[in-house]
Amino acid sequence: MNAGLIYLLLLKASVTSFSGLSSLPVVRSDFVVKRKVITDRQLNTAVAVARMTPGPLGLYLVLVGHQAGGVAGAAAGFAAMITPAFAAIGLLRYAGQRAEQPEVRGVVRAVTLAGAGLLLATAIPFARDAIGTVASAAIAAAAFAALAFTKTDTAWVIAGAAVAGIATRSVL
Amino acid sequence: MATPSAARLAAVFVRTGNLTFGGGDPTMAALQRELVDRRGWLTAEQYGLIFALARITPGTNVLAFCAGAGWRIAGAAGAVVAVLGASAPSAVVAVWLLSVYQTAAANVWAAAGMNGVAAAVAGLMVAGAWLLIRPHLRDGNGWRTLLTAGMAFGLSAGLGWPPVPILGAAAALGWIWKEEGR
DSSP: OOHHHHHHHHHHHHHTOOSTTTTHHHHIIIIIIISOSSOHHHHHHHHHHHHHSSSOGGGHHHHHHHHHHHHHHHHHHHHHHHGGGGHHHHHHHHOGGGGGOHHHHHHHHHHHHHHHHHHHHHHHHHHHHHOOSHHHHHHHHHHHHHHHHSOOOHHHHHHHHHHHHHHHHHHO | OOOOOHHHHHHHHHHHHHHOOSSHHHHHHHHHIIIIIISOSSOHHHHHHHHHHHHTSSSOHHHHHHHHHHHHHHHHHHHHHHHHHHHHHHHHHHHHHHHHHHHHTTSHHHHHHHHHHHHHHHHHHHHHHHHHHHHHHTTTOHHHHHHHHHHHHIIIIITOOOHHHHHHHHHHHHHHSOOSOO
């Protein structure tokens, strides 16, 4: 896939999200559903590896770019990840006082919540692909609980899931 | 305060941005210690404003924070140094890890571990959505919160709408329907 197109598609995903993995539904829509250049499992892998790497969660955009277009695609993904950050300078110069306006807060809040709803919808095909046994369902539930209700670092959750996956295979 | 050199600025952002697990919030907390408490390159008020603006900047919040902080400390060059310093090394590591991960997939035991990780990612995604929703349930806007997130979920999972129109509709709704209890 052309690096320029990868940049534009990942930039679209990046600028329509405000936190964490909320860009994921747009990425899946463009790369998995419409253009079919990567699979759900590859997208899952990109998220998992980004979670294992120290640094911003948005790193998964670099990995999606790499899967879709090699090294040039990774560079495009990196550029798409960092480009929106520079908008903060414009906000800092011209709009600092407006950050507390009710309309601005309302937009950010509503987009964040809609992003959460979209993330839940995106989790459905991921779960269909990854959860096929009682053991894998238990791993998914444990990962949910660890992140939602404890302060456990996600790198440990990922490592624990890998160990559990190996243990399950050795037992069954 | 004298403007720090690009090398000193880069050293702080490279170390903090690439060695902190857990995403944006722990990194921004670590940067508060480095930039405000230890070095005095930003005041607490400047940090607070940049932190708030990073939250409303689209994309990866922690990189928006780095751009704003770098710009405030050392101008446009500072912004570029801060953003690249906080993200480029970990991007290289991530691509390397991806290749290791894909190579290891041929091994049956590694593949079993990866299946466990894939299941965990599905759980982490649901948890990520919950963590976005939870703070808004506690501030007197509970039913509005559930309605907005539920609408987006229903339009996507139920009707197959693409994400961007859903986010646009949510933005319009948020602009018109102001918050209560603030």
